[in-house]
Amino acid sequence: MSLRNLAIIAHVDHGKTTLVDQLLRQSGTFRSNQQVAERVMDSNELERERGITILAKCTSVMWKGIKLNIVDTPGHADFGGEVERILNMVDGVVVLVDAAEGPMPQTKFVTMKALKQGLKPIVVINKVDRPDARPQEVQNLVFDLFALLGATDEQLDFPTLFASSKQGWAAPALDAPRQDLQPLFDLIVRHVPPPTCNPDDKFTLLATILEADPYLGRILTGRINSGRAKMNMPVKALSPSGAVIEQGRLTKLLAFRGVERIPVEQAVAGDIIAVAGLTAPTVADTICDPTVTSPISAQPIDPPTLSINISVNDSPLAGREGTKVTSREIRARLWKEAEGNVAIRVRESEEKDAFEVSGRGELQLGVLIETMRREGFELSISRPKVIYQQDSASGQRLEPFEELLVDVDEEFAGVVVEKMGIRRGEMTDMIPSGNGKTRITFVVPSRGLIGYHGEFMTDTRGTGIMNRLFHGYAPYKGTIGGRRNGVLISTANGRAVAYALWYLEERGQLMVVPGVDVYEGMIIGEHTRDNDLEVNPIKEKHLSNVRTTAKDEAIRLTPPMLMTLEKAMSYIEEDELVEITPKSIRLRKKYLNPHERKRFNRQNTE
Numbered sequence: 104m105s106l107r108n109l110a111i112i113a114h115v116d117h118g119k120t121t122l123v124d125q126l127l128r129q130s131g132t133f134r135s136n137q138q139v140a141e142r143v144m145d146s147n148e149l150e151r152e153r154g155i156t157i158l159a160k161c162t163s164v165m166w167k168g169i170k171l172n173i174v175d176t177p178g179h180a181d182f183g184g185e186v187e188r189i190l191n192m193v194d195g196v197v198v199l200v201d202a203a204e205g206p207m208p209q210t211k212f213v214t215m216k217a218l219k220q221g222l223k224p225i226v227v228i229n230k231v232d233r234p235d236a237r238p239q240e241v242q243n244l245v246f247d248l249f250a251l252l253g254a255t256d257e258q259l260d261f262p263t264l265f266a267s268s269k270q271g272w273a274a275p276a277l278d279a280p281r282q283d284l285q286p287l288f289d290l291i292v293r294h295v296p297p298p299t300c301n302p303d304d305k306f307t308l309l310a311t312i313l314e315a316d317p318y319l320g321r322i323l324t325g326r327i328n329s330g331r332a333k334m335n336m337p338v339k340a341l342s343p344s345g346a347v348i349e350q351g352r353l354t355k356l357l358a359f360r361g362v363e364r365i366p367v368e369q370a371v372a373g374d375i376i377a378v379a380g381l382t383a384p385t386v387a388d389t390i391c392d393p394t395v396t397s398p399i400s401a402q403p404i405d406p407p408t409l410s411i412n413i414s415v416n417d418s419p420l421a422g423r424e425g426t427k428v429t430s431r432e433i434r435a436r437l438w439k440e441a442e443g444n445v446a447i448r449v450r451e452s453e454e455k456d457a458f459e460v461s462g463r464g465e466l467q468l469g470v471l472i473e474t475m476r477r478e479g480f481e482l483s484i485s486r487p488k489v490i491y492q493q494d495s496a497s498g499q500r501l502e503p504f505e506e507l508l509v510d511v512d513e514e515f516a517g518v519v520v521e522k523m524g525i526r527r528g529e530m531t532d533m534i535p536s537g538n539g540k541t542r543i544t545f546v547v548p549s550r551g552l553i554g555y556h557g558e559f560m561t562d563t564r565g566t567g568i569m570n571r572l573f574h575g576y577a578p579y580k581g582t583i584g585g586r587r588n589g590v591l592i593s594t595a596n597g598r599a600v601a602y603a604l605w606y607l608e609e610r611g612q613l614m615v616v617p618g619v620d621v622y623e624g625m626i627i628g629e630h631t632r633d634n635d636l637e638v639n640p641i642k643e644k645h646l647s648n649v650r651t652t653a654k655d656e657a658i659r660l661t662p663p664m665l666m667t668l669e670k671a672m673s674y675i676e677e678d679e680l681v682e683i684t685p686k687s688i689r690l691r692k693k694y695l696n697p698h699e700r701k702r703f704n705r706q707n708t709e
Contacts, residue, residue, distance in 0.1 A: 105169040106373045107295045108326060110189050112217065113199035114207035114570070118229045122199060122268035123162065123175050127361060129271065129284050130164035130171075161312075161324060161375055163359040166288045172359065172375045190220050191401065192311050192326040192375055195295030197287075198224045198245070202236035202265075206248045207508065207570055215252045224249070225294055226263045227273065227287065235538065238265055238277060262290055298326070298373030305392040306330030306338070308378070309399040313386050313442065319355055319379040323390065326375050328399055330392065332356055333369045338391060340384035341398040348388060354380035385442055407448055407461035408503035408549050408573060411468055411672070412485035413437065414457035416682055418691060419596060419622040424684040425481035430456035433482065436475060447471065461490060463573070465553065469669045476668075476683050484681040487672060489550040492576050501576040503549040508542065509559070510568040516541045518562045526551030527580040548580050554673025586676060589635040591628035592692060593621045597641035605658045607638050613663045614690065615640065624695025626679065629664065637697065666690065678703060 113119045163172045174189050190196075196217045200206055206214075217224065226245055228238045242263055249259055264287055266273035273287040274280065312324040334356055340348040357364040357377040370376045384390060389398035415421075415430050422428050427436075437458055441449040448461040462468045465487060472484060492501040507528065511519055513535075520530060520543065528547030536542040552571060559569050591611055601617040613628040621627055621640050630636050666674065666688050671681045675690060678700070682689040694700045 106172065106297055107169060107195070107291060108172045108174075108193040108298060108373070108375060109195040109197060109291060109295050110174040110193045110217075111197045111199060112210075112213040113229075114201070114204070114210045118201070118268040119199045120175055122227070122229070122266075123173060125268055125271040125284055126164055126171075126173065126287075127162065130166055130288070161359050162361060163375075164361070166292065169292055170374075171288075171291060174375075189311060190216055190222065191309060194222070194298055195291070196222050196224050197227055197291070199227050199229050199268075200241055200245055201233075202228050202231045202238045202241055203233050204510075205237075205241045205244045211248060211252070211572065214248065218249065218252050218254050218258055221255075223258055223294065223296075224261050225290055226261050228263065228265050229268055231265045231277065232267045232270065237537075262294060264290065300327065300372030301329050302331060302372040304329035304372070305395050306332055306336070307389060307391040307395055307399055308332065308376075309401060310384060310386055310388050310390060316379070321382055321384075322355075322357070322377050322379050323381070323384060324375065324377040325390070327370060327372045329372050331369055331371050332376060332378065337393055338381070339393050339395075340381055341389040341391060341395070343387055343389075343398055343401055345396070345398055349381055349383040350393065351381045353378050406490070407446065407463060408490055409464055409468065409487050409553075410459050410461040410490055411487050412452050412454065412457050413460055413472070414452070414454065414483045414485075414680075416481040416483050416684065418483075418625070418682050418689070418695070420620055420682075420684075420689075421481060424686045426479040428481045433475075433480065434458065436478070436480065440471060464549075464571070465669055465672065469672065472672075472683060473668055476685055479685055480683075481685075482683045484672060484683060486675045486677060486679070487553055489548070489553075491579070494578075500579045502579050504546055504574040504577050505549050505552055505571045506574040507545040507547050507552065508570045508572075509545075510536060510540055510542050511563050512566055513539055513541050515563045515567060516543060519543065519559070519567070522555070522558065522562065523547060523551075525584065526555065527583055546574055548583065551580075551583050554670070557670050557673075586674065587633060589630040589633055590626045590679075590690070591630055592635055592637045593625045593627050593641075594623060594637045594639050594697075595641050596622045599627070599640045600643050601658045601660060602644045603640050603642040604660055606642075607640065608661055610636060610638065613661070614666060616663055617660070622691075622695070624692045624697075624700075626690035626692065678707075 111119045111123060161172060161174050163170055174193060198210065198214055200210060214224070228241055230236060231238045246259065264273045264275060265277050266287070271284060272281040273284050275286055307328040307330060308325045309328060310323040310325045314322050316322050332353060335352050335354065337352055339350045342348055355378065356367050356370055358367045358370060359375065364377055378390060381390065387401040413433065415433065416428060437449045437460060441447050446463050446467065450459050452459045460468065468487065472482065475482065489503055494501055509519055523530065523545050526547055528545040528551060530543060530545050532544040534542050556569060559567055591607065599615050599617055599619050599621050604613055604617060607613065607628065611628045611630040615621060615627045627640050668683070668688060671688050671690060675681060678693050680691050680693050682691055692700055694703055
């Protein structure tokens with residue numbers, strides 16, 4: 104059977120998952136009357152809610168007797184660990200670009216990886232039916248980007264299609280007939296080379312995706328580099344250094360047919376398959392014939408730049424809402440995540456019952472915590488910290504930097520530049536992008552962007568678009584100011600009372616409503632000044648037979664400041680934690696007792 108292996112790569116929300124939907128439909132993978140969910144590849148609950156792809160997934164379609172293995176990859180740089188591994192499995196890439204927005208930072212990130220591996224791209228300018236589309240200009244921008252990323256002459260001679268994945272058509276020119284996706288299918292068959300693998304050699308496969316199945320155990324997905332895989336054949340697993348990890352048998356071979364995986368008796372070199380039967384190997388390990396001695400080289404992965412401490416929830420309200428509250432359960436879940444997600448690293452922290460989790464960014468760490476929360480975990484989370492490095496030559500401290508690209512209305516450009524200056528960012532480019540908008544590029548320390556997104560949306564009245572990309576390590580830029588306001592801290596345990604909260608409103612903006620449980624050391628609001636203030640939110644009105652003014656009869660409170668998970672993580676300071684349960688997100692001081700807090704603050708200022 105003829106094969107083509109390709110990945111679809113693009114920036115967040117440029118339409119790649121919708122395009123895969125249409126490819127599946129038009130290839131006859133689904134029956135004409137079959138009910139299929141929209142964005143069928145985004146099966147994860149969080150992916151559907153956020154409208155992004157988090158996990159790489161494989162599918163396959165048949166076109167004129169040729170099997171096309173298609174990989175739908177994440178577009179967000181926080182999930183770049185997925186992208187880098189996927190590119191080891193494919194022989195070509197379809198670069199999908201929005202006809203209005205043009206190439207964006209994550210387009211650059213993934214394309215850079217693909218070009219470095221020598222893959223020849225097909226460019227699809229998507230959403231050409233948008234009223235603000237500028238397809239010809241975007242095509243030129245894509246060419247400029249490829250040239251900037253060091254593409255070869257052969258890679259720069261890329262074919263282009265204009266398309267609308269939502270309407271299900273692609274055409275070689277803007278004035279060509281707009282019927283279906285046949286031009287894209289035919290171009291993939293012509294332009295993507297078939298795998299150059301030897302089916303008669305010894306069996307080797309590089310594991311690129313790992314998942315756990317309750318019935319089959321550990322499932323490893325990858326492309327067969329050479330030879331044939333057969334049911335129950337003996338194999339061994341080699342680490343990237345060549346050490347033998349495990350010996351065993353392939354108890355299950357699964358091939359991709361549409362969005363399903365079906366058992367097969369054998370698979371040949373070049374095909375992408377999933378195998379089961381081994382318990383120890385993980386991503387980047389080689390599954391091979393017992394006589395093979397050297398592993399397949401794996402693509403190195405950019406290092407994590409951000410870390411948080413995840414610990415047991417030890418607040419007075421612990422155990423009321425969650426079912427998984429022990430450090431043993433948290434530890435097992437984090438180790439399982441680190442096993443299948445190579446961009447996440449976990450280690451035991453110096454603190455009791457705590458673990459240090461490192462990743463690519465706030466979004467990736469936030470997705471992990473939100474997933475655990477929905478699984479019934481109760482956790483305490485520290486403020487994210489950047490991971491520093493030491494320059495071996497000069498001994499200088501280095502910190503991670505991000506390339507930040509923002510699209511804002513011209514009237515808001517000034518405030519964004521000012522805020523970036525405060526956060527030690529340097530502007531590298533500023534160009535008008537049409538329709539009264541300006542595109543500004545900064546290089547800014549990663550720690551300067553922690554918690555900035557919410558502020559950016561407020562400053563631009565919700566109209567700005569902000570995208571970030573790991574830039575590299577550079578010398579430490581100096582201190583960056585944190586939160587300017589102090590917090591209101593509860594001095595009592597109980598339920599918040601409307602009467603007490605009404606009197607506290609003049610002290611700052613509240614984060615709780617009447618009737619919620621509070622405890623000593625819990626943060627219930629933001630102080631109007633720069634110092635913390637201890638207050639009593641459960642103080643009730645003393646009853647008497649003397650009636651006062653009518654305003655006491657109906658207390659009206661200002662709506663509270665609601666905290667999302669990402670906002671809470673970036674809002675807290677070093678001496679504070681976020682308490683996360685399946686039903687609640689609360690802010691608290693690390694030390695609930697006021698005497699312990701004073702002792703901690705005294706030690707830190709000495």
